[in-house]
Structure formats: structure tokens, C-alpha cells
Amino acid sequence: MAELKNLTKRGENYSQWYNELVVKADLAEQSAVRGCMVIKPYGYAIWEKMQRQLDDMFKETGHVNAYFPLLIPKSFLSKEAEHVEGFAKECAVVTHYRLKNSDNGQGVTVDPAARLEEELIIRPTSETIIWNTYKNWIQSYRDLPILCNQWANVMRWEMRTRLFLRTAEFLWQEGHTAHATKEEAEEEAVKMLNVYSTFAEKYMAMPVIKGVKSESEKFAGAVNTYTIEALMQDGKALQSGTSHFLGQNFAKAFDVQFLDRDNSLSYVWATSWGVSTRLMGALIMSHSDDNGLVLPPKLAPIQVVIVPIYRGEEQLAQIDEKVAGIVSALKAKGISVKYDNADNKRPGFKFADYELKGVPVRLVMGGRDLENNTIEVMRRDTLEKETRTCDGIVEYVEQLLEDIQNNIFEKARKFRDASIREVDTYAEFKEEIEKGGFIYAHWDGTAETEALIKEETKATIRCIPEDMDATPGVCMVTGKPSARRVLFARSY
RNA sequence: CGGGGUAUAGCGCAGUUGGUAGCGCGCCACGUUCGGGACGUGGAGGUCGCAAGUUCGAAUCUUGUUGCCCCGACCA
Numbered sequence: 001m002a003e004l005k006n007l008t009k010r011g012e013n014y015s016q017w018y019n020e021l022v023v024k025a026d027l028a029e030q031s032a033v034r035g036c037m038v039i040k041p042y043g044y045a046i047w048e049k050m051q052r053q054l055d056d057m058f059k060e061t062g063h064v065n066a067y068f069p070l071l072i073p074k075s076f077l078s079k080e081a082e083h084v085e086g087f088a089k090e091c092a093v094v095t096h097y098r099l100k101n102s103d104n105g106q107g108v109t110v111d112p113a114a115r116l117e118e119e120l121i122i123r124p125t126s127e128t129i130i131w132n133t134y135k136n137w138i139q140s141y142r143d144l145p146i147l148c149n150q151w152a153n154v155m156r157w158e159m160r161t162r163l164f165l166r167t168a169e170f171l172w173q174e175g176h177t178a179h180a181t182k183e184e185a186e187e188e189a190v191k192m193l194n195v196y197s198t199f200a201e202k203y204m205a206m207p208v209i210k211g212v213k214s215e216s217e218k219f220a221g222a223v224n225t226y227t228i229e230a231l232m233q234d235g236k237a238l239q240s241g242t243s244h245f246l247g248q249n250f251a252k253a254f255d256v257q258f259l260d261r262d263n264s265l266s267y268v269w270a271t272s273w274g275v276s277t278r279l280m281g282a283l284i285m286s287h288s289d290d291n292g293l294v295l296p297p298k299l300a301p302i303q304v305v306i307v308p309i310y311r312g313e314e315q316l317a318q319i320d321e322k323v324a325g326i327v328s329a330l331k332a333k334g335i336s337v338k339y340d341n342a343d344n345k346r347p348g349f350k351f352a353d354y355e356l357k358g359v360p361v362r363l364v365m366g367g368r369d370l371e372n373n374t375i376e377v378m379r380r381d382t383l384e385k386e387t388r389t390c391d392g393i394v395e396y397v398e399q400l401l402e403d404i405q406n407n408i409f410e411k412a413r414k415f416r417d418a419s420i421r422e423v424d425t426y427a428e429f430k431e432e433i434e435k436g437g438f439i440y441a442h443w444d445g446t447a448e449t450e451a452l453i454k455e456e457t458k459a460t461i462r463c464i465p466e467d468m469d470a471t472p473g474v475c476m477v478t479g480k481p482s483a484r485r486v487l488f489a490r491s492y
Numbered sequence: 493c494g495g496g497g498u499a500u501a502g503c504g505c506a507g508u509u510g511g512u513a514g515c516g517c518g519c520c521a522c523g524u525u526c527g528g529g530a531c532g533u534g535g536a537g538g539u540c541g542c543a544a545g546u547u548c549g550a551a552u553c554u555u556g557u558u559g560c561c562c563c564g565a566c567c568a
Binding site for chain 1: 493525526527528529530560562563564565566567568
């Protein structure tokens with residue numbers, strides 16, 4: 001059992017608070033392997049719920065799952081110029097295929113005789129290996145579209161890592177689609193971005209801003225990168241999912257052409273899109289409070305926990321019996337419920353522990369309740385407690401879970417909305433960016449200005465948002481014409 | 493790769509002028525407890541990161557070395 005007390009307050013040191021929370025709530029821990037993470041059963045249970053929901057949504061939009069190799073020949077990676085440029089600096093490379101006993105008799109060493117003729121790259125993303133494969137799958141327009149997704153691990157050798165937010169190895173899904181027309185591919189990229197934003201808002205209860213990345217922030221090898229950007233409680237933005245319109249870049253790099261209806265040969269149009277275990281970090285930093293995690297009911301592995309308070313085994317037996325009916329009725333409604341009658345922890349400990357773990361609803365039954373046919377109900381989002389009659393408790397809890405889901409979304413949305421400010425001068429921008437949140441300002445559209453702003457303020461263009469005011473103006477830095485305001489923030 | 497820390501029990505730490513290892517939490521056993529993080533009694537657990545050196549004697553001093561953490565550069 002983790003040490004539960006003395007979780008750092010959120011305001012003091014957000015970074016430290018986040019780290020402690022992840023560890024103490026039993027979600028994950030640092031592994032012995034550099035930059036890698038062990039996702040513990042409780043954390044993985046949340047990820048599994050995310051996976052299942054996303055997978056359903058992919059299926060509904062016509063996608064199928066497949067699996068491609070972990071290792072990518074070096075030559076594949078270098079076929080698309082921008083792509084290799086973007087990823088080269090963070091690739092782990094396999095150079096040998098055999099070990100041998102060390103000469104000094106201690107342990108094993110890499111056998112120099114077993115050097116690979118061509119090095120293999122541990123995938124940082126799978127576009128190249130997949131397009132090398134799609135080449136063989138596609139001859140005619142009748143083979144299109146291809147709508148594949150894969151659930152996989154990838155590896156990016158990051159300098160500095162943080163649990164869930166940036167680990168050297170991470171789990172994700174990556175969709176890779178091939179289309180006959182540009183329009184269809186663009187539509188696909190937008191469609192999947194919408195799947196992500198729906199998932200974020202409806203399931204994670206996390207409001208997001210949809211938009212397009214600037215030229216310098218887009219994916220290496222993409223024509224356009226669509227993104228959902230969320231705001232964390234410390235005022236920093238988090239890119240939570242991306243969908244790329246790849247144009248014909250990878251088709252040209254891997255020579256994937258198809259014969260159209262009119263017998264003309266053309267290159268295939270592509271998209272790719274992904275979300276990762278980073279969403280776990282997003283979830284944690286969107287809702288948690290000083291008592292620990294706050295999980296949206298739709299993703300909570302345990303939605304309802306029931307704690308008995310008793311004197312003596314006889315009373316416990318009575319409570320067990322009374323609770324059993326409630327448990328089975330809740331389960332019948334598809335609600336996941338845990339009855340914790342372990343006798344080695346006292347109630348107060350259990351209360352604190354389940355709050356730390358973000359369980360949305362807690363029911364408590366003690367001797368008084370047994371006499372009165374009542375039960376205490378506590379909701380995690382507001383920490384409010386009330387004692388209610390047991391009659392109709394199942395329906396009440398069912399409704400309460402829905403209320404909590406909506407409430408934490410609304411709370412996060414209000415926080416996010418209040419953090420978006422329009423700014424017209426660079427001086428004002430510099431001042432406002434210190435306060436965190438999103439700044440909506442005019443920019444002349446050049447990479448130079450963007451780089452200058454990043455250099456001077458550490459703020460980046462998070463996206464050119466889809467649903468926000470798009471009237472022209474003048475750049476806050478250079479005074480040159482600006483097509484529209486864009487969204488700035490400091491980010492993870 | 494730069495700058496700053498740190499390394500002693502599973503975790504968090506103390507250890508004075510060099511004298512042979514300690515505290516809290518956790519863990520195990522038993523008992524009493526149980527409406528917001530219980531208590532008592534007993535117990536298990538450490539070649540003090542690693543390697544040399546100084547010394548009668550090193551967790552402590554010297555040199556080397558390695559790991560980890562924080563701050564930058566890089567990024568989902």
C-alpha cells in the first residue's frame with residue numbers, strides 16, 4: 001500500500017503534485033529502464049476503458065484493426081525527407097542480433113560478429129513500415145479506401161520524460177488510411193479529429209479546442225495537422241490528439257499508385273491519426289483536486305465503492321447481507337461496484353484511499369443505517385455527503401453518475417473558457433502569458449515571428465482554431481497583416 | 493550535452509571531532525479497535541551506490557567512477 005498522506009498541494013508545485021499523484025494513486029511508476037514507465041493495474045484499467053471506447057468509435061466509422069512490425073529498416077524511415085528529419089534525433093536503433101558470453105566470464109556482451117547489415121529502427125511511428133506494406137495492397141481504385149488502425153507501442157528517445165505525458169516508450173493507437181481522392185482523405189482526417197474531440201469531451205469530460213497546426217508545429221511529413229488542445233489546471237496546454245492529412249507525400253516516397261476508373265495512374269492520398277497514453281496525463285491534470293484523482297464515471301474502473309462500518313462480525317454479516325442486494329442491483333445496471341469489507345483497514349483509511357483513486361461515488365453503510373434503512377452517499381467531484389433511504393438508491397446512484405460526468409465537464413469547460421483572453425499588443429501578450437491559459441492573438445503567419453515569440457515567451461501556437469472568431473487584423477509583433485487570430489499557450 | 497543536487501532497510505530520512513547502524517512509515521504475528529487516514533506488544537529486514545587509497549579502525553576523510561533527481565536544449 002502506498003504512503004497516502006501528505007500529497008503535495010496542487011498550488012505549491014504542480015509538477016511534483018502530478019508526479020506524486022500518479023504514483024500514490026497507483027496508476028504508474030518510473031521503471032528501472034531509462035525514461036520508461038510501468039503502468040500499474042489500476043492505471044491500466046483506466047487506459048483499457050479508454051481503448052475500448054475509442055476502438056468502438058473507430059469501428060463505427062468503418063475502421064478495422066491490424067498490426068505491423070515493431071522494427072523498421074533504416075532505409076524505410078529515410079524515404080520521406082521531412083519525416084526522417086523530424087524523427088531522426090529520437091530513434092532507438094537495433095544494430096546486432098546476438099549476445100555472447102563475455103571474455104572475462106562475467107555476464108554477456110554484444111557479439112560483434114552479429115552486426116546487422118542494415119540497422120533496424122524501433123518505430124517512433126509507423127507511417128513508413130505501413131506505406132511500404134500498403135504498396136503491395138493497392139493496385140486499383142477498387143482496393144481503396146484502406147482504413148486500418150493499430151494498437152501498439154512506440155519509442156521516442158526523449159531527453160526528459162514525465163509519467164504518461166512523455167515517456168520513452170508509450171502505448172497508442174495509430175490509424176493509417178489510404179484514399180483515392182484528396183477530398184476523401186481530407187474528410188477522413190477531419191472526421192477522426194471529431195472522433196477524438198467527442199471522446200475527450202463525452203468520455204474524459206475534458207473540453208478541447210479543435211484546430212489546425214501552424215506550418216512549424218505540424219507532423220513531420222504531413223500537409224496538414226489537425227489537433228485537439230486541452231488546458232490543464234496549471235494553465236499549460238496539452239496537445240491531446242492529432243490527425244494528419246498526409247497528402248501524397250508517403251505514397252510518392254513509397255511509390256504507391258493506383259489505377260483509377262478512367263485507367264489513369266495516380267498516387268494514393270493518405271491520413272494518419274493517433275492518441276496515446278498521454279491522455280491519461282490529460283485526464284489526471286484536468287480534474288484532480290487536493291484529495292487526489294477525480295475520474296469521470298464513464299472511465300472509472302470502479303464507479304461505486306461501498307464501505308461498511310461495523311462493530312463485531314455479527315453486525316458485519318448483517319451489513320454484508322443488506323449490501324449484497326444493492327451490489328447486484330447496481331451490477332444489473334452495468335455499474336461497476338466494489339464492496340470493500342476488508343477488515344485490515346479502518347473506514348477512514350478506505351475513504352481517503354478511494355478519494356485518492358478518484359472513485360466517483362462512495363456509499364457507506366453502518367449500524368445506524370441498518371436500523372433506519374438508509375445509506376450515506378458521497379460524490380467525489382464535490383465531496384458532498386448525504387444520507388438517503390435505501391429505497392430507490394440504485395436509480396439515484398445511476399443518475400448521480402451521470403450528474404458527476406456532466407458536472408466535471410462543465411467545471412473544466414468554465415475553467416478553460418475563463419482562461420482564453422484576446423490580446424492585441426505584444427507587451428500585453430508577454431504579461432498575460434505568464435498567467436497561463438490560452439491567448440488569442442494576431443500573428444503575421446510567418447515562421448520567423450512564431451519562432452521569435454517562442455524564444456522570448458516560451459509560448460507556441462497551439463492551433464488555428466476551427467470554431468473561433470476569424471476576422472483579419474494586424475500581427476501583435478510585426479504589425480503586418482494577419483489573416484486571423486490564432487491560439488497561443490505554453491504547453492507540455 | 494551544459495548548470496545544480498543526491499546516493500544509508502521496501503519508501504522517506506538521521507548519523508556530531510573517524511570507534512563497528514538508527515528513526516518514521518510500511519511489512520509479519522497476536523490482541524484490542526472500526527461513522528474520516530487506529531493503538532499496544534513482539535518480530536523480520538542494511539557487505540551505508542561501486543572501486544581504489546589514508547588509518548589500528550571509514551557511512552564519515554581523499555581520488556576515481558556509476559546511477560538517479562531538478563533546471564535548460566528536444567518532443568505526443
